[in-house]
Structure formats: C-alpha cells, structure tokens
Amino acid sequence: xxxxxxxxxxxxxxxKQEISSLxxxxxxxxxxxxxxxxxxxxHVVDLIGSCEWRIERNNxxxxxxxxxxxxxxxTLRESITVLGEAQFALPWLIATRSPNVNLGSLYMSEELxxxxxxxxxxxxxxxxxxxxxxxxxxxxxxxxxxxxxxxRRTKRRPIVVHYPLSDSDRLLLHPLFAHEIGHSTVYKFKxxxxxxxxxxxxxxxxxxxxxxxxxxxxxLSPGISQLRLRRELRENLRNWIKELLCDLLAVxxxxxxxxxAVGSFGLPLNRSEPTFTHxxxxxxxxxxxxxxxxxxxxxxxxxxxxxxxxxxREVAADATEKLGRPWDFLRDEVLAxxxxxxxxxxxxVGDQQLRPVVGEEAKRAADLLDHLILPVGPDxxxxxxxxxxxxxxxxxxxxxDSPEGLxxxxxxxxxxxxxxxxxxxxxxxxxxxxx
Amino acid sequence: MQDLHRLEQLGSTAALGMWxxxxxxxxxRLGRQEEVGxxxxxxxxxxxxxxxxxxxxxxxPDSKMPSSLAxxxxxxxxxxxxxxxxxxxxxxxxxxxxxxxxxxIVENRQFENGDKILNFFATLxxxxxxxxxxxxxxxxxxxxxxxxxxxxxx
Numbered sequence: 013x014x015x016x017x018x019x020x021x022x023x024x025x026x027x028k029q030e031i032s033s034l035x036x037x038x039x040x041x042x043x044x045x046x047x048x049x050x051x052x053x054x055h056v057v058d059l060i061g062s063c064e065w066r067i068e069r070n071n072x073x074x075x076x077x078x079x080x081x082x083x084x085x086x087t088l089r090e091s092i093t094v095l096g097e098a099q100f101a102l103p104w105l106i107a108t109r110s111p112n113v114n115l116g117s118l119y120m121s122e123e124l125x126x127x128x129x130x131x132x133x134x135x136x137x138x139x140x141x142x143x144x145x146x147x148x149x150x151x152x153x154x155x156x157x158x159x160x161x162x163x164r165r166t167k168r169r170p171i172v173v174h175y176p177l178s179d180s181d182r183l184l185l186h187p188l189f190a191h192e193i194g195h196s197t198v199y200k201f202k203x204x205x206x207x208x209x210x211x212x213x214x215x216x217x218x219x220x221x222x223x224x225x226x227x228x229x230x231x232l233s234p235g236i237s238q239l240r241l242r243r244e245l246r247e248n249l250r251n252w253i254k255e256l257l258c259d260l261l262a263v264x265x266x267x268x269x270x271x272x273a274v275g276s277f278g279l280p281l282n283r284s285e286p287t288f289t290h291x292x293x294x295x296x297x298x299x300x301x302x303x304x305x306x307x308x309x310x311x312x313x314x315x316x317x318x319x320x321x322x323x324x325r326e327v328a329a330d331a332t333e334k335l336g337r338p339w340d341f342l343r344d345e346v347l348a349x350x351x352x353x354x355x356x357x358x359x360x361v362g363d364q365q366l367r368p369v370v371g372e373e374a375k376r377a378a379d380l381l382d383h384l385i386l387p388v389g390p391d392x393x394x395x396x397x398x399x400x401x402x403x404x405x406x407x408x409x410x411x412x413d414s415p416e417g418l419x420x421x422x423x424x425x426x427x428x429x430x431x432x433x434x435x436x437x438x439x440x441x442x443x444x445x446x447x
Numbered sequence: 448m449q450d451l452h453r454l455e456q457l458g459s460t461a462a463l464g465m466w467x468x469x470x471x472x473x474x475x476r477l478g479r480q481e482e483v484g485x486x487x488x489x490x491x492x493x494x495x496x497x498x499x500x501x502x503x504x505x506x507x508p509d510s511k512m513p514s515s516l517a518x519x520x521x522x523x524x525x526x527x528x529x530x531x532x533x534x535x536x537x538x539x540x541x542x543x544x545x546x547x548x549x550x551x552i553v554e555n556r557q558f559e560n561g562d563k564i565l566n567f568f569a570t571l572x573x574x575x576x577x578x579x580x581x582x583x584x585x586x587x588x589x590x591x592x593x594x595x596x597x598x599x600x601x
Contacts, residue, residue: 066465070472079565080475083468086576090461090468093579097457100450140450148451154462154514160469160486174451205516208506218504239527239538242504243520250516 015081017074023088027067030095031060039102041109049108051134051168056101058166059152062159063091069161094155101151104172107138113175116432117186119439120397124190124265125171127364128197133169137189140174145277147173147192149199171196183428184405184421185277187262187269194258194265203356207253211349212246221245224341231337249342252291253353256346259296260353263303264361266398267370268313269405271300275324275418284330286339295343298328303354308368317409320418370399377403377434378410381427387434394438404431457582459514463521464575466512467568470494474565477558488553495550498522502542525571541567 013019034040034056043049070087072080111118118137125135140146149171150156156164173192179185198204211217225241233241262270279293286292301324304310314321335343346353358365373395377387380403387403389395395403408421473487493512500507501522507515522542530537545567552558 066469070469072472072475076475076479079569080472083471083475083569083572086572087465087468089576090464090579093583094458094461097454100454142450146451148455151451151454152458154459155465158462158466158469158512158514160490161484172451205506205510208516213505237527238535239523243523246504247520 013078013081015078015083015085019085020071020081020088023085023092024067026092027063027088027095030092030098031064034060034095034098037102039106041105043105043108047108048111048134049105049136051132051166052101052104052108052136052170052172054166054168055150055152055156055164055170056098058156058164059094059098062156062162062164063095065162066159067091091155094152098152104136104138108134108136111137112139112180113137114181114183114186114428114432116397116435116439117183117189120401120435121173121186121189121193123397123439125193125196127265127361128190128193128261129169129171129200132167133171133196135193136170136172138172138174139177139180141177142174143176143178145173145175145188145192147171147195149196169196169200179277181425181428181432182422183401183432184269184408185273187266187273187401188277190262190265190270191258194261195254197261197360198254198257201360203257203360204250204254206356207250207349207352211352212249217345220341220345224338228338245338245341248288248338249345251289252342252346253349255290256296256299256353257357259300260303260357261360263300263307264357264365267307267366267368267402268304268309268316269398269401271297271304271313271324272317272320272405272409272418274300275320276422279327280419283327284333284335286335286342291343291346292331292335292339294327294331294333295346297324298331299346299350299353301325301328302350303357306354307365309371312368312371316406317413317418319413320409320415323415323418366398366402370396370402373399374402374406378406381407381430382410384426384430386430386437388437388441391441394441395434397435397438400431400434400438404428453582457579459517460575460578460582463514463517464572464579466490466514466518467572467575470568471565471572474552474558474561474568477552477556478561483556488556491549491553495546495553498542498546498549501526502539502546504539521571521574525567525574529567529570 042053066087070084072084121137122135125133150169151172156162171193173189221242224245225238228241229236229238274297282293284292284294304313331343334340377395377400380387387395387400404427408424408427409417412421469490473483473490476487477483493510497507497510497512497515497518501519504523506519512518523538526538526541530541545564548561549564552561
C-alpha cells in the first residue's frame with residue numbers, strides 16, 4: 013500500500029540521499045555573507061530545512077488512517093522531486109563565483125534589480141544553452157512557504173536570469189534583462205493578484221468571460237465545459253498581463269533601449285502570433301510605444317532612428333488586426349486595461365523612472381563613442397549606467413537606421429565592449445564616491 | 448519549455464500537492480483527537496476561504512497561502528471531475544458545500560464524518576503528484592497546462 017511501512021522506509025532513504033548529495037557536493041559552497049550567491053545558497057539550505065521539518069512534523073505513524081498514510085507518502089514523493097531539482101542551483105552558485113556575463117552589464121542589471129525589486133536581492137545571471145531569455149525568483153519558495161510553521165532563514169531574494177549563450181557580449185540586447193527582473197517585481201508585489209482583485213473580480217468582466225467562454229464552446233470546443241473554458245481564459249489573460257507588466261516595468265527603468273532591444277531580438281522571432289503564455293509582439297510593441305509616448309520619449313526615439321520608428325509603428329498598428337478566437341478577447345481586455353497597466357508600473361518604479369532629461373547625457377556618451385572614447389563622463393560626475401547604454405544605442409543607430417540595422421547593431425563587438433567597460437567604470441566611480 | 452519555467456511549474460505544482468496532503472494530515476490529527484497546533488488550524492482556515500473563493504471563481508489577493516491562484520484553478524478542476532454529469536453549476540456548489548463543511552469542522556474542532564472533504568483533498572493531491580511527474584518526464588511540453596482545454600482553442 014502507498015504509505016505502508018516499507019514504502020515509507022524506501023522514501024525516507026531516498027530523501028536522505030538527495031539531501032546528503034546536495035550538502036556534500038563540493039560545488040555547494042557557502043559564499044561569504046552579503047556576496048553574490050549568498051542569498052541563493054541560504055535559499056537552498058531553507059529548502060532542505062523545510063523538507064526535513066515537514067517530514068518530522070507530519071509522519072503520521074501506523075496508528076493513523078490509511079488516507080493520512082497515503083498523503084504522507086505523496087508528500088515524500090513530491091519532496092524527492094523538489095530536492096532533486098535543487099541540483100539546478102549548483103551551476104548557478106558556480107556562476108556567482110565567476111560571472112560569465114560582461115561585468116558592466118552585470119552592474120547595470122544589479123542597479124535595475126534594486127530599482128525594480130529592492131535592495132535585499134541576490135541576482136544570478138547564467139548563460140543557457142537555449143536560445144531565450146528567462147528568469148525565476150525564489151526558485152524553491154513554493155515548497156518553503158507552504159511548510160506550516162517553518163520560518164525561512166534568508167530574507168535575501170535570489171533571482172536567476174538565463175540568457176542565450178550567444179548573447180554574452182551583445183550588450184545592446186541586455187536591456188532585456190529589465191523585463192526578466194520585472195518578473196520578480198510582479199511576484200514580490202503580487203501584481204497579478206492585484207489585477208485579479210481590481211479588474212477580474214468586476215461583475216462586468218466576469219460577464220464578458222462568461223460570454224466569451226460560451227462563444228468558444230459553441231464555435232471551437234463543444235465538448236469542453238464552460239467552467240473549464242472560463243478558467244483557461246482567466247489563466248491566459250493573467251499570463252499576458254504578467255508579460256506586459258514586465259515589458260512596461262522595463263520601459264520605465266531603461267526607456268527606449270528596451271524598445272530597440274525587443275525590436276532587435278524579439279521581433280525577428282514573433283510578430284503577430286499570440287500564444288497562451290505571451291501576447292503577440294504587435295501588442296507588446298504598441299503598449300511599449302504608448303508608454304514611451306506618455307513618458308516623453310517619443311520625440312527622442314524619432315530623432316534617433318526615424319526609419320526604425322516607422323517599422324515599429326507599423327508593427328504596433330497591426331496590434332488591432334483580427335486574431336481569431338479567443339485571442340481577440342484577450343487582446344481587447346488588455347487594451348481596455350492599458351491605463352491600469354501604465355498606472356501600476358509607474359507607481360512601482362516611481363522617481364527611479366528613466367526620464368528624457370537623461371537623453372542629453374546619452375547624446376554626450378554617443379558623441380564620445382563616435383570618437384572611440386570610453387563614454388564614462390567626468391570622474392567627479394560619471395554618466396549613469398542607463399545613460400551609457402542609451403548612448404551606445406544612439407551611436408549604433410546613427411548610421412544604421414533601417415530594419416537591417418536594428419539587427420546588425422549586435423555585431424559591433426568593439427562598441428559593446430566600450431559600453432560595458434564604461435558602465436563598469438561609472439559604477440565603480442559612483443561607488444567610491446558614496447564611500 | 449524553458450528550464451526555469453519548468454522549474455517554476457514543478458515547484459508550485461509540488462507545493463500545492465504537499466499543501467493538500469498537509470490538510471489531510473491535519474484532519475487526521477483532529478479526527479484522532481491528537482493535539483492540533485495553531486499551524487493546523489491556520490492551514491484549515493486558509494482552506495475554508497480558498498474553497499469559498501474557488502466556489503465564486505474569484506481570487507484572494509490577501510491570501511497568505513502559496514500558489515493561491517493555482518489552488519483556485521486546480522480546485523475548480525477537481526470539483527468538476529468529482530461532479531461529472533451533474534449539471535453546469537454542480538462543481539461550484541460542491542466547493543461551496545466543502546467550504547461550509549470544513550468551516551464547521553474548524554469551528555467545532557471535531558472531525559468525524561468527512562469523506563467528501565478527504566476525497567477532495569486526496570484527489571487534488573493525487574492530481575498534483577501526477578502533474579509533477581508529467582512536468583518531470585516531459586520537459587518539452589507544458590504538460591499540466593496543455594490539457595484538453597488548452598488544445599480546445601487550437
């Protein structure tokens with residue numbers, strides 16, 4: 013029987029083995045307190061502690077009901093899987109000891125993390141063999157938080173960001189990290205839950221979901237219940253809202269460089285194709301442009317690259333083209349909530365928003381790059397890392413204002429080295445100044 | 448599926464399964480008149496309000512429960528399975544009934560005849576364990592979200 017004495021003995025042995033294989037792995041080394049990776053290390057220790065706590069507290073013993081014994085066995089099986097997956101943390105810990113990503117880019121991403129998520133974070137940026145950017149925050153937190161009575165030791169939030177191996181030195185694409193870090197903002201500040209209470213709980217919204225589920229059932233899925241279709245619609249809308257919040261948080265934090273990075277990396281992969289997890293790029297670019305306009309960046313973008321803006325405006329205009337069911341419903345709901353989206357991200361980023369006044373600093377950085385001079389600015393007042401990144405893009409687009417140019421800017425390694433080095437120096441100078 | 452996305456799914460799926468098991472174990476302690484701690488009662492109270500929210504298809508923004516959004520959707524799924532062929536609103540009615548019943552159990556601190564409740568949590572936890580295995584074994588597909596309902600849109 014599941015959860016019988018022999019079954020439990022087997023399961024406990026396996027758990028013990030998973031825990032010792034983690035603890036005894038030479039790669040599982042504790043970084044010094046406050047250093048990169050320390051939060052992640054403590055987080056894994058918390059995971060192990062929470063599993064041990066749950067097992068010790070919950071073992072029901074032979075006098076309990078068969079239901080309880082079976083439930084305990086299922087918990088042990090879930091724990092084995094989660095502990096096995098904790099092996100993922102080992103290469104991350106190695107990456108914190110010897111970062112692969114450009115140091116300037118890492119410094120800028122840490123600044124973005126502080127802006128978007130807060131100070132108590134531990135950012136880990138790791139190359140991935142897959143051709144995509146992705147992220148996870150508090151990777152094992154669901155298990156830890158769901159353990160009744162267990163108190164975690166670490167307060168420092170680990171955030172892991174994966175980037176394609178090919179993009180290590182393509183710094184101009186690294187504003188995309190702002191989107192990935194934005195996922196932690198959404199998670200930490202429960203922005204999706206807020207969308208649920210402020211928007212999805214509205215009676216009119218519920219009515220619209222009900223109607224759409226009815227239409228989907230009639231036209232596409234006669235065998236599926238309306239309740240299930242409503243669930244799917246809500247889940248898909250939440251997915252889209254999450255991605256769009258991350259896009260707009262990135263716009264608040266890094267301004268036009270996010271638009272250009274999305275155009276360079278994302279647009280060649282997807283233009284008008286919606287998926288259950290991501291809205292089509294047409295809709296994403298429309299909302300990005302709308303926010304840049306509201307934040308006063310549009311003239312700057314037009315001056316910097318009018319041809320590219322023409323392309324991106326064309327893409328945005330297609331956001332309202334017919335997509336079919338249920339995509340039109342999701343798109344229309346998103347557009348109806350665009351003020352809500354903009355309001356939330358603006359409130360979240362507050363006065364840390366990248367404002368157009370930084371454009372002047374970026375133009376000076378771009379001028380220096382025209383002469384192959386490190387665009388770091390005067391020692392006593394170095395350019396801001398985000399302004400240097402913007403300057404890098406400005407310089408790159410000066411003679412490459414075309415759809416082809418939007419992609420080929422990635423090829424200029426010398427430019428991107430200069431941008432990275434300048435961000436690194438600016439960060440170090442500012443840090444000395446503060447000390 | 449991206450590794451990190453898969454890891455996130457796996458973590459929240461497993462956590463919800465363990466949470467359901469914790470509820471069964473807490474009820475078992477209550478039924479055997481063992482000492483029931485504050486944590487058990489807090490967990491069962493959370494379950495009462497989460498079941499209520501699911502019965503109204505609404506979210507709980509202030510919930511302290513991990514994966515509370517996932518719980519609402521999974522609870523609806525389980526309730527639907529348990530009420531197949533019983534009409535459109537039977538699943539929502541079942542969830543409301545379970546919420547009331549569990550509320551009574553928590554209030555009286557007494558658990559005697561609660562097969563329906565136990566069956567609900569056991570079904571949820573079994574489904575979660577199967578879903579964890581699916582994510583583990585099929586890294587290339589979003590196994591537990593790409594069920595028939597998702598395919599129904601294509």
